[in-house]
Amino acid sequence: MTDQKLIQTVDVKKIYGMGEISVAALDGVSITIEEGEFVAVMGPSGSGKSTLMNILGCLDRPSEGRYVLDGVDVSEMNRTQLAGIRNRRIGFIFQSYNLLPRTSALKNVMVPLLYSRDHEYSAEEQMERARQVLAAVGLADRLDHQPQELSGGQQQRVAIARALVNDPVLVLADEPTGNLDSQSGEEIMELLHELHRDGRTIVMVTHDPEIAAHTQRTIHLLDGRVEKQVHNGKQPGQKKEKKVQA
Amino acid sequence: MNLKELLRLAWESISNNKMRSLLTMLGIIIGVASVIIMVSISAGTEASIEEQITGLGSNLVYITSGFGRMSPGGMGSSGDGLVYDDAYAIAEQINGVVAVVVEQSTSETVKANGVTLDQVTIVGSTADLPTVRDMQIAEGRYFTQEEVDRAQKIAVLGYTMAEELFGDTDPIGQTVTVGTTKLAVIGVFEERGMVSGVDFDSQIYTPISIIFKNLSPSAFARFMGDSVRMIYVEVESPDVMEKAIEQIALLLAKRHEVSLDEANFTVTTQQDIIETQEAATAAFRNLLGWVAGVSLIVGGIGIMNIMLVSVTERTREIGIRQSVGATPDDIRWQFLTEAVLLSLAGGLVGVLTGVVGSWVFGILSDMRTVILSTSILLAFTSAAVVGIFFGFYPANKAAQLDPIEALRHE
Numbered sequence: 001m002t003d004q005k006l007i008q009t010v011d012v013k014k015i016y017g018m019g020e021i022s023v024a025a026l027d028g029v030s031i032t033i034e035e036g037e038f039v040a041v042m043g044p045s046g047s048g049k050s051t052l053m054n055i056l057g058c059l060d061r062p063s064e065g066r067y068v069l070d071g072v073d074v075s076e077m078n079r080t081q082l083a084g085i086r087n088r089r090i091g092f093i094f095q096s097y098n099l100l101p102r103t104s105a106l107k108n109v110m111v112p113l114l115y116s117r118d119h120e121y122s123a124e125e126q127m128e129r130a131r132q133v134l135a136a137v138g139l140a141d142r143l144d145h146q147p148q149e150l151s152g153g154q155q156q157r158v159a160i161a162r163a164l165v166n167d168p169v170l171v172l173a174d175e176p177t178g179n180l181d182s183q184s185g186e187e188i189m190e191l192l193h194e195l196h197r198d199g200r201t202i203v204m205v206t207h208d209p210e211i212a213a214h215t216q217r218t219i220h221l222l223d224g225r226v227e228k229q230v231h232n233g234k235q236p237g238q239k240k241e242k243k244v245q246a
Numbered sequence: 247m248n249l250k251e252l253l254r255l256a257w258e259s260i261s262n263n264k265m266r267s268l269l270t271m272l273g274i275i276i277g278v279a280s281v282i283i284m285v286s287i288s289a290g291t292e293a294s295i296e297e298q299i300t301g302l303g304s305n306l307v308y309i310t311s312g313f314g315r316m317s318p319g320g321m322g323s324s325g326d327g328l329v330y331d332d333a334y335a336i337a338e339q340i341n342g343v344v345a346v347v348v349e350q351s352t353s354e355t356v357k358a359n360g361v362t363l364d365q366v367t368i369v370g371s372t373a374d375l376p377t378v379r380d381m382q383i384a385e386g387r388y389f390t391q392e393e394v395d396r397a398q399k400i401a402v403l404g405y406t407m408a409e410e411l412f413g414d415t416d417p418i419g420q421t422v423t424v425g426t427t428k429l430a431v432i433g434v435f436e437e438r439g440m441v442s443g444v445d446f447d448s449q450i451y452t453p454i455s456i457i458f459k460n461l462s463p464s465a466f467a468r469f470m471g472d473s474v475r476m477i478y479v480e481v482e483s484p485d486v487m488e489k490a491i492e493q494i495a496l497l498l499a500k501r502h503e504v505s506l507d508e509a510n511f512t513v514t515t516q517q518d519i520i521e522t523q524e525a526a527t528a529a530f531r532n533l534l535g536w537v538a539g540v541s542l543i544v545g546g547i548g549i550m551n552i553m554l555v556s557v558t559e560r561t562r563e564i565g566i567r568q569s570v571g572a573t574p575d576d577i578r579w580q581f582l583t584e585a586v587l588l589s590l591a592g593g594l595v596g597v598l599t600g601v602v603g604s605w606v607f608g609i610l611s612d613m614r615t616v617i618l619s620t621s622i623l624l625a626f627t628s629a630a631v632v633g634i635f636f637g638f639y640p641a642n643k644a645a646q647l648d649p650i651e652a653l654r655h656e
Contacts, residue, residue: 059569059649080573087571098566098653102262114247115571162570 043221091163153184271592273545278596284534290614370457386433553640565652585637593629
């Protein structure tokens with residue numbers, strides 16, 4: 001494993017149920033994602049992409065196999081340790097934004113900082129940091145607005161700001177444009193591409209081949225296995241297809 | 247997450263659901279307030295009992311006749327009960343005795359100044375009564391031993407009795423007709439109030455010899471001779487009390503020609519009475535404590551109930567917090583803080599309600615209330631403990647939520 005490999009999963013399985021009626025949502029997934037990559041995950045429903053995202057996001061642990069994130073094996077960590085990893089290294093962007101209701105954009109963005117353990121931010125530092133990231137996603141003038149006072153696109157920007165506030169090594173986006181009209185969706189995608197250009201590693205689940213095509217690589221899942229990985233047009237000359245044996 | 251942040255979160259959640267939080271706190275408020283009010287009532291009762299008993303005079307020994315009007319078994323001979331002469335014998339023969347008072351009372355119709363009162367208690371006694379019972383003369387004087395011996399037809403009125411019979415007129419020198427006997431009023435006692443259920447102020451005091459000679463209600467009583475209901479003996483100091491009791495018992499047993507085991511009288515001290523009363527009030531207080539404790543527990547269950555609802559309602563919020571890095575402990579503390587804050591706020595309002603309630607209760611009712619700082623502390627601490635105890639289960643439930651499930655929750 002070289003330094004560039006941010007994500008490495010080795011034969012990751014997630015099995016629900018026990019004995020004969022057990023179902024493998026993931027049935028041996030081995031993928032590698034380099035630092036700075038923009039990767040799309042596609043697949044029909046039931047293919048295991050949500051399960052994979054949950055494991056990559058340390059919301060869940062694999063039943064079998066290993067998951068090494070940024071040089072740390074997180075497959076055997078307990079819930080508290082995983083929470084720490086989520087807090088420091090991962091930023092989530094959800095389809096339904098998942099902002100705290102009745103809470104201002106600024107406060108929403110500050111939430112991850114409240115749970116920060118290795119660095120105790122003062123209240124002023126927290127606010128300053130949240131202001132900066134909100135300004136970076138173009139919401140400098142919406143700091144005190146509550147989610148219900150913002151459009152869908154604006155809410156998703158707040159969520160992106162929240163994902164970035166702790167400066168994570170990995171940004172996970174689960175159908176980030178799924179709830180948005182095409183105009184806002186394009187704006188959000190533009191924002192994600194911007195983040196990518198700044199060097200962020202992004203893994204995004206999407207249904208839209210058009211959107212997937214604009215990333216560097218698409219991982220196709222089927223029945224809990226990696227069906228194929230496609231290198232997209234974002235890096236011309238690397239447009240080759242290869243089948244991966246699961 | 248630091249304490250300030252936890253408190254802010256808890257406060258936000260509580261104030262977002264004001265009505266619900268208030269109703270939840272109501273259980274704790276009532277619990278804490280009832281602890282304080284009930285303890286203040288029993289402490290007040292205790293204080294007034296103690297005051298009353300010490301008000302009866304100090305270093306007292308009470309000798310009660312085992313033979314009462316109510317026990318027909320003793321009717322056979324006049325020697326069965328306490329008699330007037332027993333008191334003299336005690337005064338003469340027992341060391342350390344300061345004063346001896348005998349008392350025999352009867353009930354008569356009293357007329358004076360155009361007013362007629364039925365069923366007035368006429369207390370026949372001796373010269374030392376005011377000393378032994380710690381009563382003060384407001385006007386005029388009390389009678390002397392000489393007047394008792396000569397059976398002077400005189401009376402001293404209780405405070406209320408004087409008011410009822412004479413109103414604004416000066417009663418001294420007036421005449422009251424007790425039954426058929428005319429007595430000259432020579433004095434009025436100061437207000438004394440109720441002592442052990444007896445209203446000293448509505449009685450008429452007269453030499454005991456008057457009771458024997460003029461007022462004894464029946465031929466039977468005449469036949470009984472100078473029998474008395476009670477003898478009070480005041481001794482020099484608590485040190486000689488034990489010895490005096492022993493000697494009095496021996497003396498009376500000898501005079502009555504009975505053995506100590508079958509004595510027809512009982513000798514008790516103030517201490518005995520205090521102890522009996524204390525046992526009674528302790529039982530009373532324990533009962534009140536249990537009642538109040540139960541209401542605190544009910545309040546705690548209310549908190550647990552609402553916290554469980556709150557956890558369910560906020561499952562998605564919990565999931566969001568978990569996804570951005572809240573640990574199980576963070577979530578647990580968040581809900582525990584909310585439960586404890588709810589019960590502490592309830593406790594605080596309860597303390598205020600309890601203190602004001604005790605005060606109002608003391609004013610509106612005859613019962614005296616004494617607010618004890620320990621009861622405030624106890625009630626407040628129990629509220630906190632209840633909050634932690636009943637908050638723990640919902641908080642733990644929240645902490646153990648699976649982040650994926652929680653995020654999926656609508």
